[in-house]
Amino acid sequence: MSEPFVAARNLYKTIKGQRIVEDISLYMERGSIVGLCGGNGAGKSTVLRMIAGVLQPTSGEIIVNGMQWKHDRKKFAGQIGYMPDDYQFPHGMTAREMLLFWAGLRKVSEQRVNEVLALVGLEDKKNKLVSTFSKGMRQRVLFAQSMLAEPRLLIMDEPTNGLDPYWMKEFVQLVKDLRRGGQSVIFSTHQLDIAEELADEVVFLNEGRNCGEGAVTEYRQLFGDYPLHRAYQQLMELHASQEKEAEQ
Numbered sequence: 222m223s224e225p226f227v228a229a230r231n232l233y234k235t236i237k238g239q240r241i242v243e244d245i246s247l248y249m250e251r252g253s254i255v256g257l258c259g260g261n262g263a264g265k266s267t268v269l270r271m272i273a274g275v276l277q278p279t280s281g282e283i284i285v286n287g288m289q290w291k292h293d294r295k296k297f298a299g300q301i302g303y304m305p306d307d308y309q310f311p312h313g314m315t316a317r318e319m320l321l322f323w324a325g326l327r328k329v330s331e332q333r334v335n336e337v338l339a340l341v342g343l344e345d346k347k348n349k350l351v352s353t354f355s356k357g358m359r360q361r362v363l364f365a366q367s368m369l370a371e372p373r374l375l376i377m378d379e380p381t382n383g384l385d386p387y388w389m390k391e392f393v394q395l396v397k398d399l400r401r402g403g404q405s406v407i408f409s410t411h412q413l414d415i416a417e418e419l420a421d422e423v424v425f426l427n428e429g430r431n432c433g434e435g436a437v438t439e440y441r442q443l444f445g446d447y448p449l450h451r452a453y454q455q456l457m458e459l460h461a462s463q464e465k466e467a468e469q
């Protein structure tokens with residue numbers, strides 16, 4: 222059997238003695254979209270940061286397109302676009318200047334900067350200071366940044382946070398277009414309706430562990446309407462009853 226496009230195996234992360242991620246394995250086919258769902262502090266950002274190579278796992282292995290971070294950091298990073306959940310933009314930089322800065326790091330042309338500005342609808346705001354932007358507009362700058370080098374894998378942490386309904390829809394369409402172009406996407410979200418609309422596969426995390434995963438079509442067959450809401454609720458109820466049993 223051939224190796225999946227992304228194979229993250231048995232990931233553990235411990236920070237200052239606290240286990241944050243425990244035995245997470247995750248596999249992605251090329252050109253697929255995976256949604257990571259779970260409550261606050263479930264470990265979604267930590268898992269995404271490890272796959273992106275910005276945080277090293279305490280143990281476990283991550284292979285993207287046959288490459289490992291520890292063997293060739295530059296090549297590994299070169300095939301990934303990462304959209305963090307938060308970013309401190311420097312003062313005094315316009316949207317265009319920010320994107321030109323990132324484009325320079327990745328050897329991307331000015332024409333591509335203009336393309337991504339247009340994709341996220343910021344052409345007319347490109348010469349405005351990012352520090353004056355709303356949360357949703359800053360998210361669109363970060364989204365544009367992640368697409369700059371047309372990476373094979375896009376890793377996006379809470380990408381729809383702060384987007385208005387129009388941009389939420391546009392975002393969904395843009396990500397579907399990326400998939401159509403053969404790019405793979407993994408994203409975290411609290412918005413289960415977005416995960417249902419966008420993802421092929423969903424992984425639910427709770428307290429740093431995988432508590433359920435499957436194809437969205439399977440969840441639909443199992444639960445009908447609002448399949449991810451229902452699946453999540455069931456998983457949380459199961460978790461609560463297991464905790465209660467363990468206490469007794």
Ligand SMILES: Nc1ncnc2c1ncn2[C@@H]1O[C@H](COP(=O)(O)OP(=O)(O)OP(=O)(O)O)[C@@H](O)[C@H]1O
Nearest residue numbers: 236237239241259260261262263264265266267268
């Ligand atoms: N650098 C760190 N030092 C200490 N604890 C950390 C650190 N980074 C993450 N954590 C802890 O790890 C847990 C998981 O955090 P993480 O940000 O991965 O969760 P999340 O699922 O993305 O949460 P949210 O949905 O609230 O963004 C949390 O309890 C968090 O406090």
